[in-house]
Structures are given as structure tokens and as C-alpha cells.
Amino acid sequence: xxTTAPLLSLTWTDHLTGRRGFLVVDRLVRxxxxxxxxxxxxxxxxxxxxxxxxxxxxxxxxxxxxxxYVPLGGAKGGIDCDPRDPGAYALLVRYxxxxxxxxxxxxxxxxxxGLSQDLVDRAAAEAGLVSSVQAVYPLLDDETAARERLADxxxxxxxxxxxxxxxxxxxxxxxxxxxxxxxxxxHPGTRVAVQGLGTMGGATARFLAxxxxxxxxxxxIKGTIANPAGxxxxxxxxxxxxxxxxxxxxxxxGDLELPPDAWLSTDAEVLVPAATSYAIDPANQSRVTAxxxxxxxxMPVLPEAERLLTARGVTVLPDVVVNSCTNxxxxxxxxxxxxxxxxxxxxxxxHAMRTLVTTxxxxxxxxxxxxxxxxxxxxxxxxxxxxxxxxWYG
Numbered sequence: 001x002x003t004t005a006p007l008l009s010l011t012w013t014d015h016l017t018g019r020r021g022f023l024v025v026d027r028l029v030r031x032x033x034x035x036x037x038x039x040x041x042x043x044x045x046x047x048x049x050x051x052x053x054x055x056x057x058x059x060x061x062x063x064x065x066x067x068x069y070v071p072l073g074g075a076k077g078g079i080d081c082d083p084r085d086p087g088a089y090a091l092l093v094r095y096x097x098x099x100x101x102x103x104x105x106x107x108x109x110x111x112x113x114g115l116s117q118d119l120v121d122r123a124a125a126e127a128g129l130v131s132s133v134q135a136v137y138p139l140l141d142d143e144t145a146a147r148e149r150l151a152d153x154x155x156x157x158x159x160x161x162x163x164x165x166x167x168x169x170x171x172x173x174x175x176x177x178x179x180x181x182x183x184x185x186x187h188p189g190t191r192v193a194v195q196g197l198g199t200m201g202g203a204t205a206r207f208l209a210x211x212x213x214x215x216x217x218x219x220x221i222k223g224t225i226a227n228p229a230g231x232x233x234x235x236x237x238x239x240x241x242x243x244x245x246x247x248x249x250x251x252x253x254g255d256l257e258l259p260p261d262a263w264l265s266t267d268a269e270v271l272v273p274a275a276t277s278y279a280i281d282p283a284n285q286s287r288v289t290a291x292x293x294x295x296x297x298x299m300p301v302l303p304e305a306e307r308l309l310t311a312r313g314v315t316v317l318p319d320v321v322v323n324s325c326t327n328x329x330x331x332x333x334x335x336x337x338x339x340x341x342x343x344x345x346x347x348x349x350x351h352a353m354r355t356l357v358t359t360x361x362x363x364x365x366x367x368x369x370x371x372x373x374x375x376x377x378x379x380x381x382x383x384x385x386x387x388x389x390x391x392w393y394g
Contacts, residue, residue: 006052007073011045012098014091019081021095023102026052026074027383028392031105032135033073034059034327036112037120039088040276043078047277051076051298057379058324061356063386069328069335071386072136075107083114084243089123096127108133110330111199113276113298116242117154117164133330140334152340153333161203161237163342164329169203170346171325172296174353175317176204176270177211179292182361185269187212193226193266193290195219196275198244200296200323202237204272209233217258217266219275220245224262227255244275264288273300280305288314295319310370318372320379321360325349 008025022045025033035055038048056074063071079095081088092115096103103109103124109132111117124132131137131147140146156163180190190213194201197218205215215233217226222245225231232252239250248257264271264280265287273279274296280288285305293301293309294317301309306316329345332338338348364374 006049009045009049012095014094016094017087017091019079019091021077021079021091021098022048023077023099023107024049024052024075025102025107026056026076028073028106029059029071029386030139030390031393032108032139033075033106034108034136034331035075035077036327037077037079037109037115037132038112039079039081039083039092039114041080041082043080045078047299048076048078051078054298054320055327056383057320057376058327060379060382060386061321061375062324062328062352063382067332067335068337069331070139070390072108072331073392075109076112077107077109089119092119092123093126096123096129100127100129103129103132104134106135108136116199133334136331136334141336146334146336149336149340150330150334153345156340156342158342161206163345164326165199166203166206166342167329167345167349168200168323168326169205169296170207170349171328171353172200172204172272172274172294172322173207173211174350175322175357176208176213176272176292176294178354178357179294179315179317179361180270182358183291190214190270191216191266191268192270192272193217193219193263193268194272194274194296195263195279195300196244196273196297197236197240197246198275200326201272201274202240202244204274204296205233206237208270208272213270216268217263218246219260219263221260222246222248223260224258224266225251225255226258226262226266227252228267229254231255266290270294273297276300278302280309282308285309290314292317295322298323306370306372316370316372317357318375321353321356321371321375324356325353328352 012021059071214230239247271290277299279300
């Protein structure tokens with residue numbers, strides 16, 4: 001999809017700390033855009049703009065003319081601060097107060113890298129907002145019923161983990177399974193390494209392990225935990241803190257503690273970068289021996305690195321497809337395509353992702369391109385249809 005200037009791009013400077021925050025609205029549909037809010041040290045306006053473009057595509061890729069969920073435009077927010085900083089929460093509240101006119105009118109947001117949904121919700125309430133997604137309420141047929149449905153869905157837990165923390169990883173795992181099945185590779189014996197054991201990485205590891213794959217390495221901020229015979233994923237998930245860091249006391253005999261970047265060269269068929277952007281660059285891509293890289297994080301593989309990886313036979317499944325189900329699940333639930341039920345949510349996600357990933361890989365094969373190029377082409381086909389049917393400004 002060709003890069004165009006975003007509809008709105010702004011930089012906010014905190015009057016107390018001098019730290020900066022950003023908001024980019026790439027596109028509106030019916031006057032509303034969707035995209036999470038991230039917090040990390042070093043976050044930039046260019047990064048947020050790229051993520052906002054990605055959200056435009058994620059929304060378009062899930063367009064179903066028969067569905068109740070109408071895709072929104074794409075947007076993203078970012079704050080340049082370490083989420084572990086003692087002043088991070090107060091900074092988040094001040095950012096949301098500054099962004100209140102946009103959240104109230106056109107930007108629906110939620111958790112992203114560095115921030116949990118609970119934290120965003122608490123800060124939004126303190127900033128005087130009704131909800132982080134209140135801009136979409138005027139588009140709903142029955143706002144009260146929709147909000148109750150979403151609240152009920154967020155209250156659900158599956159084996160001790162909130163449904164909202166599992167839906168994204170379910171979509172990532174399904175992407176992996178479709179790619180393996182198309183290549184005729186059985187689930188048992190297929191090894192996986194995951195960078196990041198937060199919301200997305202942890203859920204992905206759980207679903208892949210339960211599908212019969214062997215998770216041989218996971219990485220967090222302290223380092224890489226590896227075991228060629230397979231890690232006890234459930235034990236590691238139980239031993240995480242709020243930032244996805246594993247208590248090493250939970251490791252078993254045979255589990256190895258390796259450097260933080262060791263996940264990259266793990267002897268595995270599938271790599272799942274599920275933490276930071278720009279994790280795989282032209283310098284370190286040569287260490288990758290996996291057959292597939294599945295982008296659970298946003299923008300983890302730099303473009304030049306992807307070109308080099310593709311040239312040596314590594315397939316990159318792009319973030320705009322792979323990690324799109326956290327966002328889509330919100331809207332499927334809020335608009336009423338699914339109810340507040342875990343089984344229904346997982347079934348809907350699996351069907352949607354199988355359809356989308358299959359369409360993307362089939363298009364890539366037919367056009368002789370990469371999956372990312374195919375995904376962008378599908379989005380480019382759908383965006384004019386959405387714009388013509390619904391309009392930018394409502």
C-alpha cells in the first residue's frame with residue numbers, strides 16, 4: 001500500500017518532565033480511528049506514524065461486508081518513557097488529559113507495548129474520560145448493550161488468564177498453524193522460539209504448545225530461557241510479573257539461561273518476535289536459522305532485513321495480519337458479531353485468521369511476492385471500497 005501523509009500528526013510535550021508523547025491519525029472511517037497507546041523509552045513520532053499506517057491496514061483486512069463490525073480508520077499513540085519509571089503512570093494520565101478531545105471525538109485506543117488495558121482504563125478514568133473507546137459509541141446500535149457485552153467479555157478468564165490477554169495470541173498461533181499446514185509440516189516436532197512473554201508472546205506460546213508444537217526458547221528483559229527438549233510454558237506463564245519477566249526460581253533442571261538475544265539464533269523452525277519493534281535488523285538477521293518469522297510484535301523486522309531474509313528462503317508473516325486479532329476482537333464483541341464467550345471468541349478468531357492468512361499466502365504465491373506485499377495489496381483493494389461505502393468523516 002503506498003505511503004501517504006497521515007490525516008493528523010501531533011507531538012505533545014509534558015510540562016513537568018519535558019517528555020514527549022505522540023498521536024497520529026492515519027485515516028478516519030465514519031469519523032473514527034482505532035489504535036493502541038504504547039509507552040517505551042525512545043518512542044518516536046516516525047514509529048507511531050508507521051504503526052498508525054499499520055492499523056489502517058489491519059482494520060481494512062478484517063472488513064466483512066456481511067459483518068456488524070465496520071472497520072474504522074487507523075491511528076496510534078505513543079509516549080517516550082520507560083513504563084517501569086516511577087513517574088510513568090502520572091505521565092500517562094497527563095498525556096490522556098491532553099489527548100482527551102481526540103479520545104472523546106475520534107480516537108479509540110487501548111493497551112499496547114508497555115501498557116496493560118487495566119492501566120489504560122484506570123488512567124483514562126482519572127483523566128476524565130468515559131472510556132478509552134468512547135469515540136465509537138455513536139456508531140453502535142445499542143450503546144448500553146454493547147458496553148455491557150464488552151465489559152462481560154473483559155471479565156472472563158480462561159485457565160487463570162483474562163480472555164482479553166489471550167485473543168491476540170490465539171490469532172498469532174493460528175497464523176503459524178496455517179503456514180505449517182500449507183507447507184505440509186506436522187505440528188509435533190516443530191520447534192518455536194518466542195521473544196517476549198508479555199500479553200501477546202505469552203498467549204502465543206500457550207496456544208502453540210497446546211497445539212502440539214515445542215516451545216524451546218523464550219526471551220524476556222533478563223535474558224533467554226531455553227531447553228532443546230521443550231520448556232514448561234504453563235509454569236513460565238505462572239511465574240511472570242506484570243511486564244512479562246519470568247522469575248528464574250521457576251526454571252526446571254535442564255532449562256538454560258542464555259543472553260537476551262540468544263532467541264534469535266535458536267535452533268527452531270519458527271521465530272515469534274513478540275516484544276519490541278526493530279528487533280531484527282540487517283546486522284543480526286544472518287543469525288536466523290528458522291524457516292518462518294511470525295510478527296507478533298509491531299514492526300519487529302526492518303525492511304532491509306526482511307529483504308535479506310527472503311533472499312535466503314525465510315518467510316516473514318507480517319504484523320498487519322498476524323497480530324490483528326486483539327483489535328478485531330474488541331470490535332467483533334462491541335458491535336455484536338460475537339458474544340462475551342471464550343469459546344465463541346476463539347472459534348471466530350481461528351476462522352477469521354485461517355481465512356485471512358490463507359488469502360494472503362495464496363495471493364503471495366499467485367503474484368510471486370512476499371506475504372507482506374500481498375497483505376498490503378489486499379488492504380489497498382479494500383480501502384477504496386470502505387471509503388466509498390462509509391466515508392472518511394461520517
